[in-house]
Amino acid sequence: SQQGEEDPQALSIQEGENATMNCSYKTSINNLQWYRQNSGRGLVHLILIRSNEREKHSGRLRVTLDTSKKSSSLLITASRAADTASYFCATSSTGRRALTFGSGTRLQVQP
Amino acid sequence: SAVISQKPSRDICQRGTSLTIQCQVDSQVTMMFWYRQQPGQSLTLIATANQGSEATYESGFVIDKFPISRPNLTFSTLTVSNMSPEDSSIYLCSVEAQGAGGPGTGELFFGEGSRLTVL
Numbered sequence: 230s231q232q233g234e235e236d237p238q239a240l241s242i243q244e245g246e247n248a249t250m251n252c253s254y255k256t257s258i259n260n261l262q263w264y265r266q267n268s269g270r271g272l273v274h275l276i277l278i279r280s281n282e283r284e285k286h287s288g289r290l291r292v293t294l295d296t297s298k299k300s301s302s303l304l305i306t307a308s309r310a311a312d313t314a315s316y317f318c319a320t321s322s323t324g325r326r327a328l329t330f331g332s333g334t335r336l337q338v339q340p
Numbered sequence: 341s342a343v344i345s346q347k348p349s350r351d352i353c354q355r356g357t358s359l360t361i362q363c364q365v366d367s368q369v370t371m372m373f374w375y376r377q378q379p380g381q382s383l384t385l386i387a388t389a390n391q392g393s394e395a396t397y398e399s400g401f402v403i404d405k406f407p408i409s410r411p412n413l414t415f416s417t418l419t420v421s422n423m424s425p426e427d428s429s430i431y432l433c434s435v436e437a438q439g440a441g442g443p444g445t446g447e448l449f450f451g452e453g454s455r456l457t458v459l
Contacts, residue, residue, distance in 0.1 A: 317382060329385070330375075
């Protein structure tokens with residue numbers, strides 16, 4: 230069953246603006262990850278944050294995790310047209326090596 | 341990292357036929373995962389394929405409909421049997437990253453997917 234719900238479902242911004250996507254999940258996790266998917270192709274791993282971490286950065290990406298609220302956010306700063314894609318959060322839980330994916334956010338960055 | 345090749349990349353199939361999707365990895369991996377992504381939707385795990393044992397299917401997916409083979413540590417196939425238009429999806433093969441992340445951290449590498457359209 231799908232673990233995470235993401236909002237917004239779709240987001241349209243101008244190049245240079247920041248994009249924030251949120252993910253909520255239901256059960257205890259080992260880690261939470263974010264993936265990007267361009268036009269229905271394969272997914273690319275962006276960043277992983279462990280359950281004992283609260284914030285993580287990678288380039289223009291900033292991820293936060295609040296395990297008390299069972300939620301995470303992905304911030305993309307200074308967005309570019311090339312960031313246009315669907316973004317999915319995915320959770321890893323104890324005893325389950327396969328990831329459970331959220332519903333996804335479709336990001337459109339207008340040049 | 342792992343490089344995953346999937347074949348076919350896309351196909352148009354007739355109702356009632358079956359199609360086998362191949363997944364080749366450039367390194368030996370313990371577990372391979374097959375996901376389905378229906379149009380405009382998120383990914384749903386079909387099954388986990390281990391070498392030398394039966395695949396483990398998720399609720400709602402059965403072996404008769406989605407038989408899986410895993411003959412060695414670098415290759416797997418997923419067959420979509422007796423297809424109907426509802427099977428039109430992208431089917432994705434993935435493997436867990438080895439090395440720094442270590443088994444069980446859950447970071448996945450994905451193939452480019454096989455987009456099936458069933459008429």
